Amino acid sequence: MIIGLIRQGSDIMKNRKIDFRSDTVTRPSPEMREVIFRAEVGDDVFGDDPTLNLLQEKTAELFRKDAGLFVPSGTMSNQVALNTLSEPGWEIICERECHIVNYETGGPAVHSSLMINMLTTERGVMTAEEIEASVRPANIHIPITKIVTIENTHNGHGGTIYPLEEIKKIRKVADKHNLLMHLDGARIWNAHVATGIPLSDWVAPFDSASVCFSKGLGAPIGSMILGSRNFIERARRNRKLFGGAMRQVGIIASAVIYALDNNIKRLAEDHINAKLLAEGLNDIDGFDIDLSRVQTNIIIADISGTNKGSNEVSSVLEENGVLSVPFGPTKIRFVTHLDVSREECEKAIDIISGLKF
Numbered sequence: 001m002i003i004g005l006i007r008q009g010s011d012i013m014k015n016r017k018i019d020f021r022s023d024t025v026t027r028p029s030p031e032m033r034e035v036i037f038r039a040e041v042g043d044d045v046f047g048d049d050p051t052l053n054l055l056q057e058k059t060a061e062l063f064r065k066d067a068g069l070f071v072p073s074g075t076m077s078n079q080v081a082l083n084t085l086s087e088p089g090w091e092i093i094c095e096r097e098c099h100i101v102n103y104e105t106g107g108p109a110v111h112s113s114l115m116i117n118m119l120t121t122e123r124g125v126m127t128a129e130e131i132e133a134s135v136r137p138a139n140i141h142i143p144i145t146k147i148v149t150i151e152n153t154h155n156g157h158g159g160t161i162y163p164l165e166e167i168k169k170i171r172k173v174a175d176k177h178n179l180l181m182h183l184d185g186a187r188i189w190n191a192h193v194a195t196g197i198p199l200s201d202w203v204a205p206f207d208s209a210s211v212c213f214s215k216g217l218g219a220p221i222g223s224m225i226l227g228s229r230n231f232i233e234r235a236r237r238n239r240k241l242f243g244g245a246m247r248q249v250g251i252i253a254s255a256v257i258y259a260l261d262n263n264i265k266r267l268a269e270d271h272i273n274a275k276l277l278a279e280g281l282n283d284i285d286g287f288d289i290d291l292s293r294v295q296t297n298i299i300i301a302d303i304s305g306t307n308k309g310s311n312e313v314s315s316v317l318e319e320n321g322v323l324s325v326p327f328g329p330t331k332i333r334f335v336t337h338l339d340v341s342r343e344e345c346e347k348a349i350d351i352i353s354g355l356k357f
């Protein structure tokens with residue numbers, strides 16, 4: 001009965017725009033809402049929410065880390081993790097286009113008094129050699145390099161996958177120089193599905209990891225910090241400090257458990273759809289896509305060839321029923337996800353091919 005009503009509601013959305021703005025726009029399916037409806041809950045600040053406890057155990061087990069801590073957003077999970085790892089004044093090494101530096105409102109400076117050393121890369125991959133060359137010498141004048149952050153897949157570089165072999169080499173450099181490693185694995189699920197490498201292998205080299213449930217997995221809210229038991233205990237205190245401790249959070253955790261059980265493998269469809277869309281867009285005059293970067297569910301189209309700016313091109317697409325986001329002055333980002341079908345990707349190519357710029 002509930003599902004029936006929700007289905008009726010979603011039929012009204014039939015003529016909605018094709019939404020490639022982000023994999024965060026996915027809405028809970030009727031089945032997910034049914035699970036939310038039945039969720040057993042308690043007060044998580046007392047550690048009493050059985051559904052959340054189950055989710056934290058289940059996720060830690062999936063990644064083979066000691067423990068997990070649920071937080072409301074990926075930004076909070078990166079920031080609480082960094083705050084828990086660090087001391088004020090430490091320097092952290094980050095890739096120039098990464099989320100932690102560009103899309104978290106200056107969080108490392110505001111919350112944790114961290115210095116950032118940004119390395120410029122071609123595809124989001126800082127090599128072990130580049131990182132080693134950036135470690136500061138010990139000297140009372142100079143900040144202390146203490147943390148390396150890695151983003152996988154890399155959003156700013158178009159959903160590119162960080163090679164695991166390189167991450168392992170970076171771990172060796174980190175051990176040699178006494179550095180900690182944090183993974184921004186908001187889309188680690190996509191790297192896992194695209195490569196077949198287990199989730200646990202992807203996070204094993206890291207002291208802490210952040211993973212998001214509200215992107216491709218389609219849960220409405222939430223991320224998780226993973227790490228050792230001691231680290232997670234300290235992160236739990238910091239989550240309270242940041243205002244992120246919640247009460248009957250099983251309402252959300254139930255949806256996340258549903259997403260973990262049902263929506264990981266299907267990410268492969270998003271990757272196939274992204275390739276299809278990328279190839280179609282690349283054939284359109286004025287659109288240029290580096291197809292070798294389309295490794296998961298993100299497409300960055302260079303629209304310089306239209307002689308228009310990205311805001312204008314994105315607006316024209318929107319007027320014609322296709323949503324995207326401007327990504328710098330000459331680029332537009334498209335993201336595939338569980339709320340856009342193959343047919344909609346084909347339809348979008350048709351629509352955009354018919355436009356005059």
Ligand SMILES: *Cc1c(COP(=O)(O)O)cnc(C)c1O
Pocket residue numbers: 073074075076078099100151153155184186187212
């Ligand atoms: C989305 C995202 C986050 C988290 O962002 P929120 O908006 O806080 O959920 C973190 N890192 C990367 C790489 C992301 O794409």
